[in-house]
Amino acid sequence: MKKLLSVFFAITLLLGMVFSPTMGFASNDGKNEYLVQFDGKIEKGLLKAFGVKDQEILHTFDLLPVVTLKLTEKQANALVNNPKIKYVEENAQVQALVQTIPWGINKVQSQEVFNLGYSGNGMKVAILDTGIDRYHEDLFTNVKGGFSVFTDSANRDPYYDGSGHGTHVAGTVAAVDNDLGVLGVARHADLYAVKVLNNSGSGSYEGIAKGIEWSIQNGMDIINMSLGGSSSSAILEQWCNLAYNEGVLVVAAAGNSGRRNGRGDTVGYPAKYASVIAVAATDQSDNRGSFSSTGPAVELSAPGVGILSTTPNNNYASYNGTSMASPHVAGVAALIWEAKPNLTNVQLRQLLQQTAKNLGDSNQYGYGLVQPLAAIQQ
Ligand SMILES: [Ca+2]
Known part of the structure; x- marks a missing residue:
C-alpha cells in the first residue's frame, strides 16, 4: 500500500x-506628464506651435535641455517626429523598492x-x-x-x-x-x-x-x-x-x-x-x-x-x-x-x-x- x-x-x-508594475501619472484631462529633451537648446516657441500652453510646461531643467510637459498622446507622438526633439518619455512613476x-x-x-x-x-x-x-x-x-x-x-x-x-x-x-x-x-x-x-x-x-x-x-x-x-x-x-x-x-x-x-x-x-x-x-x-x-x-x-x-x-x-x-x-x-x-x-x-x-x-x-x-x- x-x-x-x-x-x-x-x-x-x-x-x-x-x-505592481510602474504606471505613468494619469490625469483626468486626457493629458499625461512627459519628459521632453531637445536636440540643442530648449525652444518654447516650438512647443507653442504644437499647442502646448505655458501652464503645461511644468518644469525646465538647467543642466540638460529637458522640460516636463503635460501632453496628450497625440501631441507626444507629434513631438517625437520633430527633428529638434531628441527624446519624449512618459514621466513614469518610480516606486521605492x-x-x-x-x-x-x-x-x-x-x-x-x-x-x-x-x-x-x-x-x-x-x-x-x-x-x-x-x-x-x-x-x-x-x-x-x-x-x-x-x-x-x-x-x-x-x-x-x-x-x-x-x-x-x-x-x-x-x-x-x-x-x-x-x-x-x-x-x-x-x-x-x-x-x-x-x-x-x-x-x-x-x-x-x-x-x-x-x-x-x-x-x-x-x-x-x-x-x-x-x-x-x-x-x-x-x-x-x-x-x-x-x-x-x-x-x-x-x-x-x-x-x-x-x-x-x-x-x-x-x-x-x-x-x-x-x-x-x-x-x-x-x-x-x-x-x-x-x-x-x-x-x-x-x-x-x-x-x-x-x-x-x-x-x-x-x-x-x-x-x-x-x-x-x-x-x-x-x-x-x-x-x-x-x-x-x-x-x-x-x-x-x-x-x-x-x-x-x-x-x-x-x-x-x-x-x-x-x-x-x-
Ligand atoms: Ca529580498
Missing part, C-alpha cells in the same frame, strides 16, 4: 502581496548573525518539498540545483512548484538580500529543489526516500522536510538514519495536528524519528501555534504563524504551519555551521538544543526557540 503524505500547512492564506523583513527573520537573530559575518555561505540546503520556482526574483541567485522523484510531465520539473509550498519554504531559508520581496534566515545559503511532493502537495514514503538518497549522494549539508504523515515506516526511518549517519542535519516539521490544549502526542513522521529534529511553530509572542503538534519528540521551536515568504511567479504570501517553522531551523543551522565548520551534525544539533531559548513545556516547545547568536559566540 502506498502511504500518502501531505504538506504541513494549508491552514490560512493570510495575505497575498503583489508588487522595499524589502520587507518577515518577523521570524529577526526572531531568530538573522541580522545579528549577519553582522558577525555569517549568512549561510557555502551551505547546501535540500528542500524536500513541492519544488522551488527557481525563476522567482527573490530566489534565483540562490537556487543551485534540483531533482524530481516524479516522471510524469506535470511533476518531473523540480523548478515547477504548482503548489507554492516548496517555494515558500525555500524563501524562509534563503530569500535574497536585495531591494525587493522578503529576506531569508541564511541569505547566502545554496538551495536545492528536491521535489518529493507533487503539485497537489502529496507524495509517498518511497519518494521521500529517493529525495533523501539524492541529498546524500549530492553532498547536501542540511535536509529540510516540511512534510509528514501519521504512519510510521521502518524503511523511511532507515533513510533518515542513513542521512544522519552520513553527517547530514535532518530537520522536519513536527506536524499541524496539535490540540488547542497542547496535550497528547501528535508529532508526525519523519519528524518523530530520533535522527530527525522535530520543529514546533510559535507566534510573535513566543506562544505555540494552536495547530502545532506536541509530544516528547518535539525538539526545537521556530516562527510558524503568519510567515511572509516567496510564492511562485514573483509573488509573496503569508502562511501558517510547522512547515514554516522547520525552514527557520534549517536556516539557523546553516548560519551556525558556516561559523563553526568543524562541528559534526551531532554536535551542531546539541548546540542548537543547548542555546535555544526555553519557552516552557518541552512537549510543546522542545528545548525552545532557536537562537544562533549564543551558539556562534560560544
Whole structure:
C-alpha cells in the first residue's frame, strides 16, 4: 500500500502581496506628464506651435535641455517626429523598492548573525518539498540545483512548484538580500529543489526516500522536510538514519495536528524519528501555534504563524504551519555551521538544543526557540 503524505500547512492564506508594475501619472484631462529633451537648446516657441500652453510646461531643467510637459498622446507622438526633439518619455512613476523583513527573520537573530559575518555561505540546503520556482526574483541567485522523484510531465520539473509550498519554504531559508520581496534566515545559503511532493502537495514514503538518497549522494549539508504523515515506516526511518549517519542535519516539521490544549502526542513522521529534529511553530509572542503538534519528540521551536515568504511567479504570501517553522531551523543551522565548520551534525544539533531559548513545556516547545547568536559566540 502506498502511504500518502501531505504538506504541513494549508491552514490560512493570510495575505497575498503583489508588487505592481510602474504606471505613468494619469490625469483626468486626457493629458499625461512627459519628459521632453531637445536636440540643442530648449525652444518654447516650438512647443507653442504644437499647442502646448505655458501652464503645461511644468518644469525646465538647467543642466540638460529637458522640460516636463503635460501632453496628450497625440501631441507626444507629434513631438517625437520633430527633428529638434531628441527624446519624449512618459514621466513614469518610480516606486521605492522595499524589502520587507518577515518577523521570524529577526526572531531568530538573522541580522545579528549577519553582522558577525555569517549568512549561510557555502551551505547546501535540500528542500524536500513541492519544488522551488527557481525563476522567482527573490530566489534565483540562490537556487543551485534540483531533482524530481516524479516522471510524469506535470511533476518531473523540480523548478515547477504548482503548489507554492516548496517555494515558500525555500524563501524562509534563503530569500535574497536585495531591494525587493522578503529576506531569508541564511541569505547566502545554496538551495536545492528536491521535489518529493507533487503539485497537489502529496507524495509517498518511497519518494521521500529517493529525495533523501539524492541529498546524500549530492553532498547536501542540511535536509529540510516540511512534510509528514501519521504512519510510521521502518524503511523511511532507515533513510533518515542513513542521512544522519552520513553527517547530514535532518530537520522536519513536527506536524499541524496539535490540540488547542497542547496535550497528547501528535508529532508526525519523519519528524518523530530520533535522527530527525522535530520543529514546533510559535507566534510573535513566543506562544505555540494552536495547530502545532506536541509530544516528547518535539525538539526545537521556530516562527510558524503568519510567515511572509516567496510564492511562485514573483509573488509573496503569508502562511501558517510547522512547515514554516522547520525552514527557520534549517536556516539557523546553516548560519551556525558556516561559523563553526568543524562541528559534526551531532554536535551542531546539541548546540542548537543547548542555546535555544526555553519557552516552557518541552512537549510543546522542545528545548525552545532557536537562537544562533549564543551558539556562534560560544
Ligand atoms: Ca529580498
